[in-house]
Each structure stands twice: as C-alpha cells, then as structure tokens.
Amino acid sequence: MKVTNGETAQLGTIEKVVNHFSDNRPTKDCPVTDVLCRISDKWTMHAIISLGKAEKLRFTELKKKIEGISQRMLTVTLRTLEEDGFVTRTIYPQIPPRVEYALTPLGRSLVAQIMSLSNWASENMEEVFKARERFKLN
Amino acid sequence: MKVTNGETAQLGTIEKVVNHFSDNRPTKDCPVTDVLCRISDKWTMHAIISLGKAEKLRFTELKKKIEGISQRMLTVTLRTLEEDGFVTRTIYPQIPPRVEYALTPLGRSLVAQIMSLSNWASENMEEVFKARERFKLN
DNA sequence: GTTTTGAGTTACTAAAAGTAACTAATATAT
DNA sequence: ATATATTAGTTACTTTTAGTAACTCAAAAC
Structure with missing residues (x-):
C-alpha cells in the first residue's frame, strides 16, 4: 500500500x-470481521450448503439434511440467516404449519464461496487426516 | 511439531x-463435515489470514495481529491448526522462548479459499447491514 | 377423545470461550 | 545479590454458547 x-x-x-x-x-x-464471524459457523455453513443444493426447503427437510443439528440450533441458525438477508422465510398459514426457507440473491452469491470451501475440504481431507496421524505420533 | x-x-x-x-x-x-467444522471457526480463519499475509509469525506477533484473541484461545487454535497440518510450529531453544508459526503448503492452499470468503464479506457487508435494519423493523 | 403433524419453545445440562493471574528460565539492570 | 523484563505458554475461574429432551399450538384423521 x-x-x-x-x-x-x-x-x-x-x-x-x-x-x-x-x-x-x-x-x-x-465490519468485515463482523460479517465473516457470522458466516464462519459450522451450522450456518451447513444450512447454506443445503439450501444451495435445493430451491427451497422446509424446516424438517433442513433438519434431516443437516446431520446432527438440534431443532433449537436450526431455529437459531435460520433466524440469523434471515436477519442477515441470506435466507427468506415463507410461512403458509396452515395447520400443521408449513414454513419454507430459500436463499436470497445475496445468499446465493455466498453459496458459491461456501461450496468452494466445501469442495476444498473434500479434496484435502485425506491430507488432513494423515497430518492428524502424524501429530499423534509426536 | x-x-x-x-x-x-x-x-x-x-x-x-x-x-x-x-x-x-x-x-x-x-469426513468433509469434520474438516469443514474445523475450518469454519472465527479464530482459525483469522489465524490463517494473518499467517497468509506474513511468511512466518511468532506467538506474540500473531496475538497482536488477531485483534481480541486471548492467549489461551491462540494456543488452542494454533495447536489445532498444527494437528490438522495447516501450520508448522518451530521452537528455537532459547530463553526467553522463540516459537515461529508458518503455513504448510496445505495451509497455503486453504488461505486462497478463506481470502476469497473474506473478500466476499468485504464486498457484501453493506447489503448485510441493510438486511439487518430491515429485519429490525418487523 | 386420543393420536399425529410441523415448526417451533422452554428449561435444563454440558461444553466451550473469555479473563486474569501465574510460571519457567535466563539476561540485564539496579 | 536481588529485582525486573522477556516469551510462550498454563491454570483456575466465570460467563457465554451449544446441546438435549420434553413441551406447545391447532386442526384433522382415526
């Protein structure tokens, strides 16, 4: 500079x-740190990846796709994603309730980034696991 | 190590x-989830970005660069990064101690991903802040 | 009139992160 | 000779966050 x-x-x-x-x-x-901290979260990344693969998903569908997430953490994660403008939440006034989540254009632009990171993880996980084995032997 | x-x-x-x-x-x-969970962490991302900027950094130098991190969390973060094969930890047997941290080739390939995500955050933070304002009004 | 359904809440416990003081071993200053 | 500074951590403790399980709502089906 x-x-x-x-x-x-x-x-x-x-x-x-x-x-x-x-x-x-x-x-x-x-502000960059602020936004980055919101994104760099385990459940947030998983939710965005799941929503990036489908057009829209209901709460329970998301819960099935995001392995290991609790109902509470899914609610918290989706609320934050909605607040930050990454996801829309559409409520259909039915009983039992029907709520559909979908990515906004902003969310879709983020998907590309997170998918790229996910692909990196997929391509490099073997090397990470080897490194962990090596570390154990010290 | x-x-x-x-x-x-x-x-x-x-x-x-x-x-x-x-x-x-x-x-x-x-296993992809495993690796992704390790990467998608606030301090981990900051440490990788800092190390991506410099060739190598000492513990205290890193602590100064990663604003807000505690000594304990820096130690934990660096140990995990070392375990996963993203950074090397070089100890020079001196008093006072001298420990240098540097990215491995694997870590350097991850830097590109995280920098890309950081750039996205930089470019889109304004839209995120606007979304938060809109959310507050509901 | 009990069960089922989907999308959450609530109350509680476990785990992780944050805080501040402490340590080791030596070189330098007083 | 004793005190102080230095670096890279540890330790004990408190606060915040995540995880678990049970509960709710309102109608429709059995």
Whole structure:
C-alpha cells in the first residue's frame, strides 16, 4: 500500500481485507470481521450448503439434511440467516404449519464461496487426516 | 511439531487435552463435515489470514495481529491448526522462548479459499447491514 | 377423545470461550 | 545479590454458547 501526500491509494479488494485484519482495531469496529464471524459457523455453513443444493426447503427437510443439528440450533441458525438477508422465510398459514426457507440473491452469491470451501475440504481431507496421524505420533 | 538443534519439546496439559479429544473424534460423521467444522471457526480463519499475509509469525506477533484473541484461545487454535497440518510450529531453544508459526503448503492452499470468503464479506457487508435494519423493523 | 403433524419453545445440562493471574528460565539492570 | 523484563505458554475461574429432551399450538384423521 502506497500513500502519497497523506492521501490513501485506491485499494483492491484483497488489500482492503488484508488491511482490515492487520489493523489494531477492535472487532466491533471492523465490519468485515463482523460479517465473516457470522458466516464462519459450522451450522450456518451447513444450512447454506443445503439450501444451495435445493430451491427451497422446509424446516424438517433442513433438519434431516443437516446431520446432527438440534431443532433449537436450526431455529437459531435460520433466524440469523434471515436477519442477515441470506435466507427468506415463507410461512403458509396452515395447520400443521408449513414454513419454507430459500436463499436470497445475496445468499446465493455466498453459496458459491461456501461450496468452494466445501469442495476444498473434500479434496484435502485425506491430507488432513494423515497430518492428524502424524501429530499423534509426536 | 518441529524442533531445532535436536531438542525435544515437552507436551503441556493443553496439548495433551487436544490429543485426547482428537482420539475421541466422532468418526461416524462425514469426513468433509469434520474438516469443514474445523475450518469454519472465527479464530482459525483469522489465524490463517494473518499467517497468509506474513511468511512466518511468532506467538506474540500473531496475538497482536488477531485483534481480541486471548492467549489461551491462540494456543488452542494454533495447536489445532498444527494437528490438522495447516501450520508448522518451530521452537528455537532459547530463553526467553522463540516459537515461529508458518503455513504448510496445505495451509497455503486453504488461505486462497478463506481470502476469497473474506473478500466476499468485504464486498457484501453493506447489503448485510441493510438486511439487518430491515429485519429490525418487523 | 386420543393420536399425529410441523415448526417451533422452554428449561435444563454440558461444553466451550473469555479473563486474569501465574510460571519457567535466563539476561540485564539496579 | 536481588529485582525486573522477556516469551510462550498454563491454570483456575466465570460467563457465554451449544446441546438435549420434553413441551406447545391447532386442526384433522382415526
């Protein structure tokens, strides 16, 4: 990053992010950190991946797809995703209830990122498991 | 764990605990999920981003860069990253101690993924904040 | 009139994260 | 000779978050 006469140079996205993380600024003052912390959550990532594979899913369908999630954590996760604008929640006034969850355009743009990370995990898990074996022997 | 000058590092309690939980890892779960859960962690992502910026960093340097992290969480995070083969831990037998952390090739391939996610967060944070405002009004 | 259904709540327990003080071993300063 | 600074952690403790299981609502089917 080059600075001339007290003026900051135009930054590309990578430099902006790097800048955010290198600054000694409280977490609450860094919006990138804020958003990243919301995304970097186990159940959030799973919910987004599941919704990315289907057009829309009901609560119970999601619960079946996200192995190991509790009803409470699914509710909490979906509420947060809705709050952040990643997911829409459509309630059909029926008994028993029918609630459909679907990704927003913003959510769909995030899917690409998380799918990429998921694919990375799939491609590299063997090496991770080997590393764990090696670590155990020390 | 890499040790120079043929010196053997001693395992502290935290390291033993990490080992113990590694052995009791739920292997019945999907291995991709296993790896994804390890990566999708706030401090893990910050540590990888910091190490991706620099060639190598000492413990205290990392602590300064990862705003808000406690010494305990930095230790736990770095041990897990080491266990999974994402970082190397090089101990120089000096007093006061000198320990250098650096990404492995596996860790460097992960940096690209996490940087991409960070960039997404940077580009889309405004829309997320707008969504939160809209949600509050309901 | 009891059971079933879907999408949650609620109350409770277990686990993880955060906080602050403490340690080791030596070099340097007082 | 004693005190202080240094680095990379640990330990004990508190708070926050996640997980578990039972409960709810309202109608429709049995």
